[in-house]
Amino acid sequence: MEERPVMSPGPCEGTDREYEVLQWDVREGCEVRQILDRVADKWSLLAIAHLDRQSLRFTELRRRIEGISQRMLTVTLRQLERDGLVRRTVYPVVPPRVEYALTPLGATLHTTIQALVTWTEDHQEEIARARAAFDARQEEVLVS
Amino acid sequence: MEERPVMSPGPCEGTDREYEVLQWDVREGCEVRQILDRVADKWSLLAIAHLDRQSLRFTELRRRIEGISQRMLTVTLRQLERDGLVRRTVYPVVPPRVEYALTPLGATLHTTIQALVTWTEDHQEEIARARAAFDARQEEVLVS
DNA sequence: CGGCATCCTTCACGATACTG
């Protein structure tokens, strides 16, 4: 068992959520950061996005998330399962059949993640233009 | 100039957004994936979250994002600037004063990102419980 | 103060091989 979360040992309790979102940083470094990392992770994002309202078998999921290695899909799904975001169902048949689906909690996260994905899709051209403009400006500076 | 995005040279044009979100994967591997990666990046997320409706100086931002190195803050801000999400303003005084703020585009992303942050805050206990339960189950299996 | 360049380490991840 190699990559098991190491859980930063820092001081981390009583994350008084009273003072409101704008101050969410005062006690950051706590678990929020770690969870955010996991949840915003490249492969987690894609896995959750693809499990929208449907359960998928391991290989099926692997095919849909183009470019993911078997190893990373396994690791990612284990983490999501551990976090209670994905439910793993094993059918005791041979050859084995394992299905993955979002839990209710995972479904609520899906909504948020889908918003991020949609935002990206909707603004990719704008970003591409910004990049081109930025690079052009850099070019100028380099020439001069 | 070391880490400049390499821009995967794969086939990537005419990302027909006609077929709708559920099919956003057919042409993935395109820029969407790359942008999603950047935008969902650990430090990008935090930087954008902290630039909510206020501009901050470099050092101020650095102090608020606990744990970020100077190097990573610089790199992150450059990328966000290049993507048109953050505006960098240099005041020609000495010592130099540089302020960072969200662009209008960045502000729209902030909304989405804040939703993700809020989700994480709202569900951290639930996730902690899920993890504890999962780990307990693993323990059982190991003992047997 | 707000960087950039260099060096060096770590570890995330892919590739590969083996199993129930």
Added chain:
DNA sequence: CAGTATCGTGAAGGATGCCG
């Protein structure tokens, strides 16, 4: 099919030093 275990590598990122 759906994993697990092991190994090797590249790249991410921290530490440090210098500069306008």
